[in-house]
Amino acid sequence: MDDPIVVGIDIGTTKVCTLVARVEGERNLRILGVGIEPSHGIRKGTIVDLAAASQSISRSVEKAQRSSGLEITSALVSLAGSHVSSVNSRGVVGISGGVIDQDDVARALEAAQAVAIPHNREIIHVIQRGFTVDGQDGIRTPIGMHGYRLEVEAHIITASQTTVENLRQCVQAAGVEVNQFVLNPLASGEVVLTETERQMGVVVCDIGGGTTDMAIYIDGDVWHTMVIALGGNHITSDIAHGLRLSLEQAEEVKKAHGHALEREVSPEEAITIRTFGEEGPKQVSRRELAMIIEARAEEIFQHVLQEIKRSGYDGLLPAGMVLTGGASLLPALRPLASQVLGLPVRLARPENLMGLTDQLNSPAYSTSVGLLYWALLMSEASVPSLRGRHRNQGGVIDWESVKSFFKRLLP
Numbered sequence: 001m002d003d004p005i006v007v008g009i010d011i012g013t014t015k016v017c018t019l020v021a022r023v024e025g026e027r028n029l030r031i032l033g034v035g036i037e038p039s040h041g042i043r044k045g046t047i048v049d050l051a052a053a054s055q056s057i058s059r060s061v062e063k064a065q066r067s068s069g070l071e072i073t074s075a076l077v078s079l080a081g082s083h084v085s086s087v088n089s090r091g092v093v094g095i096s097g098g099v100i101d102q103d104d105v106a107r108a109l110e111a112a113q114a115v116a117i118p119h120n121r122e123i124i125h126v127i128q129r130g131f132t133v134d135g136q137d138g139i140r141t142p143i144g145m146h147g148y149r150l151e152v153e154a155h156i157i158t159a160s161q162t163t164v165e166n167l168r169q170c171v172q173a174a175g176v177e178v179n180q181f182v183l184n185p186l187a188s189g190e191v192v193l194t195e196t197e198r199q200m201g202v203v204v205c206d207i208g209g210g211t212t213d214m215a216i217y218i219d220g221d222v223w224h225t226m227v228i229a230l231g232g233n234h235i236t237s238d239i240a241h242g243l244r245l246s247l248e249q250a251e252e253v254k255k256a257h258g259h260a261l262e263r264e265v266s267p268e269e270a271i272t273i274r275t276f277g278e279e280g281p282k283q284v285s286r287r288e289l290a291m292i293i294e295a296r297a298e299e300i301f302q303h304v305l306q307e308i309k310r311s312g313y314d315g316l317l318p319a320g321m322v323l324t325g326g327a328s329l330l331p332a333l334r335p336l337a338s339q340v341l342g343l344p345v346r347l348a349r350p351e352n353l354m355g356l357t358d359q360l361n362s363p364a365y366s367t368s369v370g371l372l373y374w375a376l377l378m379s380e381a382s383v384p385s386l387r388g389r390h391r392n393q394g395g396v397i398d399w400e401s402v403k404s405f406f407k408r409l410l411p
Contacts (some may be wrong), residue, residue: 058174089153112156
């Protein structure tokens with residue numbers, strides 16, 4: 001098998017999903033192995049019990065190994081949690097030879113990383129947003145241009161060093177080395193966004209169990225990222241408190257009867273539940289359930305709106321929002337999001353997959369599948385494939401193609 005194999009481990013609050021895929025053709029992925037396991041020891045995207053989290057990851061990896069028949073030694077791993085933060089920074093360098101080359105771009109990005117980052121934080125991604133050459137801004141690819149002064153604007157994503165180390169330790173305990181951590185909304189964005197949406201201006205919103213992860217794309221690049229510590233589990237918890245149910249029952253009720261807009265549910269509709277302290281089952285208005293869900297879902301989108309406004313890019317999103325993640329499956333969540341945000345909203349899921357895809361055609365697996373596309377980008381950005389694939393007829397490297405791969409992979 002000459003085709004490269006890529007592996008991603010999505011470690012979420014509700015599930016751990018390990019995927020193994022073979023790269024076929026240009027950018028086609030055939031899913032060879034799937035390992036989905038409920039999460040234990042993980043809350044709001046961070047590890048709270050090392051042993052329990054390690055076991056969940058080990059079981060997920062074992063399932064993927066059994067179904068693919070391949071041994072997993074290294075993988076890309078998803079990262080989320082409220083400990084993630086981002087900052088925009090500028091780096092300036094002088095051009096010695098008069099013509100800008102790849103080394104000058106690398107030096108400019110290095111200079112951009114020289115911001116005051118606390119010692120307990122680790123840089124996860126450095127994403128270039130645009131270049132300025134001798135005062136002329138808006139340059140996408142400066143390589144080959146003449147100039148004396150190169151300036152880059154970069155988006156730097158950092159995370160808590162201790163949290164990242166704990167996550168790395170859990171994955172290593174399962175016998176797997178971490179190639180790179182990838183922020184959830186960036187992985188999801190690889191799968192659910194179209195190139196037009198990236199260029200126009202769009203926000204990806206991945207609502208998981210414990211966190212809501214968002215990334216703003218403008219002019220094809222990431223301009224802002226944020227993780228909000230609210231998710232589908234908070235809705236489940238509200239239902240459990242409001243209707244006096246166990247969390248397991250509340251989750252079942254949410255999935256079977258949940259609705260995010262109270263006004264769209266008939267007052268006559270009733271559901272049967274068994275509450276704490278009651279002898280037998282009792283009937284509850286489905287509208288009451290919808291009222292509980294709507295209140296929390298609206299709060300999540302208010303936080304998202306607040307974050308979009310805080311970023312300063314709220315007027316630059318004509319493509320609106322792309323909604324994904326497990327909690328986005330709630331009926332009427334899309335119209336509620338559109339109502340709160342005042343933006344067009346589209347629900348998205350992974351598409352055009354081959355192989356073992358039965359379970360994966362759901363918004364809940366956007367991050368999992370997105371990790372495979374990141375691994376694919378990394379394999380394409382390796383030096384041997386650059387020599388072969390990105391040369392044009394004249395034997396000159398097509399730096400636009402190279403740059404599009406490298407821009408997502410730093411550091």
